[in-house]
Amino acid sequence: MKPQKKLIFALSFLTSLIAGCSDVAFSPGPPVNATESSNSNNQGLSGTIYETFYATAVKTGGAVDILFVVDNSTSMTLEQQKLGERLDTFVNSLDGLDWQIGITTTDVTSYTYGLKGSLISLEGASGYILNNNIPSYEQVFKDTVVRKETIYCDNDCPSSNEQPLAATILAIEKRDTDNAGFFRGNANLAVIMLSDEDEMSTGPAEATTPEQFITAIDTHFGISKRVNVFGIIIEPGDTDCYEAQDTLVSYGNHVSRLARLTGGLTGSICDNDYTKNLQNIGQRVKKELQNEVILTKDPAAGSLKITLIPEMNINWSLQGKKVIFEESLPEGTRIDVAYEEKE
Numbered sequence: 425m426k427p428q429k430k431l432i433f434a435l436s437f438l439t440s441l442i443a444g445c446s447d448v449a450f451s452p453g454p455p456v457n458a459t460e461s462s463n464s465n466n467q468g469l470s471g472t473i474y475e476t477f478y479a480t481a482v483k484t485g486g487a488v489d490i491l492f493v494v495d496n497s498t499s500m501t502l503e504q505q506k507l508g509e510r511l512d513t514f515v516n517s518l519d520g521l522d523w524q525i526g527i528t529t530t531d532v533t534s535y536t537y538g539l540k541g542s543l544i545s546l547e548g549a550s551g552y553i554l555n556n557n558i559p560s561y562e563q564v565f566k567d568t569v570v571r572k573e574t575i576y577c578d579n580d581c582p583s584s585n586e587q588p589l590a591a592t593i594l595a596i597e598k599r600d601t602d603n604a605g606f607f608r609g610n611a612n613l614a615v616i617m618l619s620d621e622d623e624m625s626t627g628p629a630e631a632t633t634p635e636q637f638i639t640a641i642d643t644h645f646g647i648s649k650r651v652n653v654f655g656i657i658i659e660p661g662d663t664d665c666y667e668a669q670d671t672l673v674s675y676g677n678h679v680s681r682l683a684r685l686t687g688g689l690t691g692s693i694c695d696n697d698y699t700k701n702l703q704n705i706g707q708r709v710k711k712e713l714q715n716e717v718i719l720t721k722d723p724a725a726g727s728l729k730i731t732l733i734p735e736m737n738i739n740w741s742l743q744g745k746k747v748i749f750e751e752s753l754p755e756g757t758r759i760d761v762a763y764e765e766k767e
Contacts (some may be wrong), residue, residue: 472762477717479757486713487522487611491595493588495619496529496537496571498581499671503693504574507618507656508566510698515556517706521713525554526606527568528595530586530619537573537582541594542602544568553606585625588617589632589678592653593640612650614709620658620669620693623678634682648744652712654705655679655690656698665694687712715749723763733758 494504515523526543534540543552547567554561554568573582592615599607607613624631641651657676658665666673676690683690689708691701722745730740730747734757739750747761 471764473719473721473765475720475761477759477761479753479755479759486716487608488518488614488709488713489607489611490523490525490614490616490709491592491606492525492527492569493591493595493615493617493619494527494529494569494571495586495588495621496531496574496582497584497586497621498574498577499584499620499669499673500618501570501574503618503620503656504570505566506695506698507702508569510702511562511565513699514702514706515562517703518710521710522611523555524606524608524611525565526552526595526603527554527565528591529571529582530588530591530617531583532587532590532594533583533585535583536580539591541591541596541598543595543606552603584621586619586621587623587632588619589623589634589637589682592617593632593637596640596644599644607649609648612652612709612712613645614688614705614712615651615653616705617653617655617657617676617679618693619655619676619679620671620673622674622676626674627678631678634678634685637682638685646744650712650743650746650748651686652688652709653679653682653686654688654708655683656693656701657690658694659690659692662692662694665692668694711752712748715752717747717749717759717761719745719747719761719763721745721763722766724766727764729762731760733760 492507494500494507496504528541528543529537529539531538532540545552545568546554546558546564548560548564549558554565558564571582595603596607622631623633637653641649645651655676657679658669658673660675660677660680662675666675680690682688687708689704691698691704695701723742728742728747732738732753736753736757738753741748747759753759
């Protein structure tokens with residue numbers, strides 16, 4: 425949401441070109457001007473801080489927390505199974521990242537299955553945070569995401585009034601209580617919503633809107649955390665998917681709009697196999713981390729200057745200490761930054 429700025433062009437006498445545009449990470453380099461960078465903060469005599477980074481092909485090692493918000497109403501057994509069977513695809517696309525997964529449901533009621541954003545205890549493992557240190561974590565994910573209350577519902581059933589946006593906000597509000605340890609301070613947040621209906625089933629006036637969701641994120645995290653929302657839904661306008669359903673469903677208008685507003689994407693809940701959906705989501709999650717440079721200090725407003733060598737015209741935005749580029753920089757690109765520290 426921050427206004428983007430154009431990159432300052434590098435000096436014209438530089439003629440070396442660097443080929444390729446694969447996903448890259450960023451490694452720190454020496455200060456731009458060593459004569460003006462005598463201390464550990466690379467701070468010049470004028471108070472300006474100089475830092476240099478290089479785009480490399482090395483994996484970022486960046487951290488991302490991944491929250492799955494799963495529709496556990498009685499129509500969702502097949503979709504939960506398809507999601508549970510393809511975690512390996514998703515994790516493979518996160519190669520090199522420090523990831524962890526939590527799962528909650530779309531039920532925010534006060535009834536038996538209303539989690540109200542609390543994370544689900546893992547099936548076959550302790551706790552509620554899944555990572556690759558847990559033995560057989562793919563099976564643990566599947567056993568957890570396929571909900572018994574969905575399959576064996578009789579008289580006491582989960583709510584069919586799905587609220588993935590509201591559930592996510594509630595999950596964040598519990599970050600220091602029920603969900604302690606999941607929302608890490610150094611990690612981006614990716615939210616993956618699975619549902620065959622819209623917010624509050626049909627998106628009525630009282631439903632949580634994407635704009636309200638974004639306001640809540642800003643309230644809780646400010647500019648300290650980047651949040652991207654993804655959906656596996658009945659995509660707006662996909663009449664074939666809509667008409668193929670055996671139960672009452674609706675287009676995922678709220679999730680779709682929220683995904684666009686947060687830089688995420690959506691896929692079809694009707695796909696026979698969720699491999700492609702999860703690959704696309706994973707690649708986007710990784711790209712969000714690989715297009716970042718983390719500065720040493722918080723820049724004062726309007727003071728940040730960025731020079732790319734070789735010169736190229738790529739938009740960027742600033743969130744706290746993070747400089748976020750719109751697209752991946754070619755391997756070997758030098759990123760020179762200069763700024764005044766925020767008081």
